Amino acid sequence: MQRINFLDLKEQYLQIKEEAWQAMEKVMDQTAFSGGPFVASFEEKFAAWTGAKYAVGISNGTIALQLAFQTLNIGPGDEVIVPANTFIATAWGVSHAGATPVFVDCTSDTWEIDPALIEAKITPKTKAIAGVHLYGQTFDIDAVKAIADKHNLYLVEDCAQAHGAYYKGRHVGNTGHMGCFSFYPGKNLGTFGEGGGVITNDENYYKRMCSLRNHGSTVRYYHDEIGYNWRMGGIEGAILEVKLKYIDGWNNRRKEIAARYKTEITNKAITFQAMPEWADSSYHLFVVTVADREHFMQYMNSKNIYPGLHYPVPCHLQKAYAHLGYKQGDFPNSEYLAEHCVSLPIYAELKDDAVQQVIDAINAYN
Known part of the structure; x- marks a missing residue:
C-alpha cells in the first residue's frame, strides 16, 4: 500500500x-x-x-x-x-x-x-x-x-x-x-x-x-x-x-475527489457535512465525523493513510479565552465536531488510485 x-x-x-x-x-x-x-x-x-x-x-x-x-x-x-x-x-x-x-x-x-x-x-x-x-x-x-x-x-x-x-x-x-x-x-x-x-x-x-x-x-x-x-x-x-493561473483547475480536481468520496463511501459509520443547494464548496478540507475517532484514526494509519484533524478544541473552550467564562456544554454542536471530526486526504495532486485506496479502507472500517 x-x-x-x-x-x-x-x-x-x-x-x-x-x-x-x-x-x-x-x-x-x-x-x-x-x-x-x-x-x-x-x-x-x-x-x-x-x-x-x-x-x-x-x-x-x-x-x-x-x-x-x-x-x-x-x-x-x-x-x-x-x-x-x-x-x-x-x-x-x-x-x-x-x-x-x-x-x-x-x-x-x-x-x-x-x-x-x-x-x-x-x-x-x-x-x-x-x-x-x-x-x-x-x-x-x-x-x-x-x-x-x-x-x-x-x-x-x-x-x-x-x-x-x-x-x-x-x-x-x-x-x-x-x-x-x-x-x-x-x-x-x-x-x-x-x-x-x-x-x-x-x-x-x-x-x-x-x-x-x-x-x-x-x-x-x-x-x-x-x-x-x-x-x-x-x-x-x-x-x-x-x-x-492554476487555482480553478486545482479546485475542480478537489471537487472531483469530493464527489467520489460522497458517492463511493458507503459506510454508515461516516457522516458527511451537509451541503445546501446554494453552496459551492472549494473543498479546502473534506471533513467527516465518526463515533470513535481514535479507533478510526488508528485503523486508517494501519492502512497507511494519515488523515488530518480540524479542530480538536472549539474556540470557546481554549485556555486563551477562559476569562470569557464559557464552559463545556455551551455549544454542543461545535463540541461534538471537535470530538468526532476527521479530515480526509484531499488535494489536487491526489491520484485516482490513492483516492480509491482511501475509499476502500473507509468502506471496510467497522
Whole structure:
C-alpha cells in the first residue's frame, strides 16, 4: 500500500517549479522584496478573479482579519459575533483589534455558523458579525446579512479556507463589507511562506487598509495614524500570481475527489457535512465525523493513510479565552465536531488510485 498523507505540498511545487523560480528571479532582479509591483500585480488579478473591486495583500490571514476590524473602527469595548467552530485565528482578529469575541454555535448538519442563534447574542456593544466559510463551504450569507442589516452591524467574511468558493453563484467575500483570506502554504491558494489578503468593494476601506498596512502612511515619511508593518513580500506576491493561473483547475480536481468520496463511501459509520443547494464548496478540507475517532484514526494509519484533524478544541473552550467564562456544554454542536471530526486526504495532486485506496479502507472500517 502506498502512503497517503493528508496533504502533499511537494507535488504541487514540482508542477510549478520552473515558473516559480522564474517569478522569484524577477523579484530578485528588481529587488522588489517588500510590497512593490509584484504584490500590486497579484492584487489586481486576485480582485478580478474574486469579482471584487479592490484587493489588499498583507502579511498573513490573521492580520487580514485584524486589519478588517480596525478599518471598521472596531476596538476596545466592542463585541463581534464569531462561530465557536472555526480556527482560532477568526477570534484572534477580533481580540487583536481590541474587541471581544462573542461565540455562537454551528448548525448540526452544515457545521457553519447558525443564523438562528445570532440575534440572541447581540447587545448594545455588538458591532459586527464574523462569518466563516469553514472547510471551503459557504455559510448562509443571506440569512446572516439580513441579521446584520437589521441591527446595523458590519459583516466580515472569513474566507481563509474558501478560495474559489461560491454562494449562489457569487464568489465569497463580496457580500459583506470585507472578505479576508489566508495564503498560508496549505491553502487552496497558498504562497511560499506567509501571506494574507482582504477584498472589498468600498474605496474608502481599500484606501485605509493600504495606509494601515504601511505604517499609517500614503506619502512616505508622513503618517496619518498609528499604523503597522503588514506589507506582503514581493516573492509571496509573485508566487501567488503564478498559482492563481492554476487555482480553478486545482479546485475542480478537489471537487472531483469530493464527489467520489460522497458517492463511493458507503459506510454508515461516516457522516458527511451537509451541503445546501446554494453552496459551492472549494473543498479546502473534506471533513467527516465518526463515533470513535481514535479507533478510526488508528485503523486508517494501519492502512497507511494519515488523515488530518480540524479542530480538536472549539474556540470557546481554549485556555486563551477562559476569562470569557464559557464552559463545556455551551455549544454542543461545535463540541461534538471537535470530538468526532476527521479530515480526509484531499488535494489536487491526489491520484485516482490513492483516492480509491482511501475509499476502500473507509468502506471496510467497522
